[in-house]
Amino acid sequence: QVQLVESGGRLVQAGGSLRLSCAASGRTFSSYGIGWFRQAPGKEREFVASISWSGFRTYSSDSVKGRFTISRDNAKNTVYLQMNSLKPEDTAVYYCAARSYMATSDLSLYDYWGQGTQVTVSS
Helix, strand or coil: CCCEEEECCCEEECCCCEEEEEEECCCCHHHEEEEEEEECCCCCCEEEEEECCCCCCEEECCCCCCCEEEEEEHHHCEEEEEECCCCHHHCEEEEEEEEECCCCCCHHHCCEECCCEEEEEEC
């Protein structure tokens, strides 16, 4: 079993940057693919980015491509989401999720979820 805890969310001005962290417990963290998702008020949860268990494969949604970067440090059991050039439409609760080996953009395929961290981008 894996427990996930997100951190790093806060209020930031448009154009600014944030780095979110997803810290995981469990000795087998390195065998899990990790996804970042977000949910804005009144909207469905959507895929943001994912990274494979090895870190060699990453994917990003079109809405964040070129601005957000996902990475992982298996020695620290942590996955990061570096967010640059933030826009007001990036405002949402950001969640990380884990599933065995391969990451995917399909949130229904993830087994474990964190509690989320709020990101608010002011214009």
